[in-house]
Amino acid sequence: MPRGADTPRGAGTPRARWLVPLLVALAVVAVTAGVLAARVPGGAEAAGTGVPGGPTPAAEPTGPTPAPGAPEVPQPVTPTCSPLGLLVTAGPVDAGLGHRGVVVTVTNCGDAPRDVTGYAGVEVLDGTGRPMPFTVAHESSYTVIDPGPAPLVLQPGQSAVTGVSWSATVTDGGLTEGQALRVVPVPGDPGQVLPVWVDAGTTGEIAVAAWATELAR
Incomplete structure (x- = not known):
């Protein structure tokens, strides 16, 4: 059998030896970038923070909500001197x-x-x-x-x-x-x-x- 008959053409050349690792490295970079893009919410990259934003906090309640139909307690008159003193x-x-x-x-x-x-x-x-x-x-x-x-x-x-x-x-x-x-x-x-x-x-x-x-x- 002639020498080199089982070896693919160009497999042993210097270009083939560095081209394969380069393609593998580029694929890893592309996958990593895709994962990061999926984790960062829209607008975070543009703002330059790179930190995912949390949900907007709910507004604090201003006071208890009375039950529907509950009677209102009469408000006392502010203690003041009456017209007769x-x-x-x-x-x-x-x-x-x-x-x-x-x-x-x-x-x-x-x-x-x-x-x-x-x-x-x-x-x-x-x-x-x-x-x-x-x-x-x-x-x-x-x-x-x-x-x-x-x-x-x-x-x-x-x-x-x-x-x-x-x-x-x-x-x-x-x-x-x-x-x-x-x-x-x-x-x-x-x-x-x-x-x-x-x-x-x-x-x-x-x-x-x-x-x-x-x-x-």
């Missing part, structure tokens, strides 16, 4: 053995004496700010003693108190739960709304004591 505030609700009581204070914030003799006008409001059909009794209760009306004049800066009380007893009928109290300290003065939750069970009744310099014990 009286300011009404409420303390925390005192609870025990199914009974509730809250101390309501009236302060003479004007510049002249003010007669507050008698009982405050008190209404229980629902979640929309409308009066509820509560019975109001001027009498003592389990948590509050009614001293009865007595002459009482407040000098500027002086205060008087009353107690508003109710029972959380549940028997028959629908629940009567008020979301606020509207208090008229003396006839002719605007009502002032106080954020007091009245969980009166099924009684539908509150008791209001007369204004006094201090609660009767």
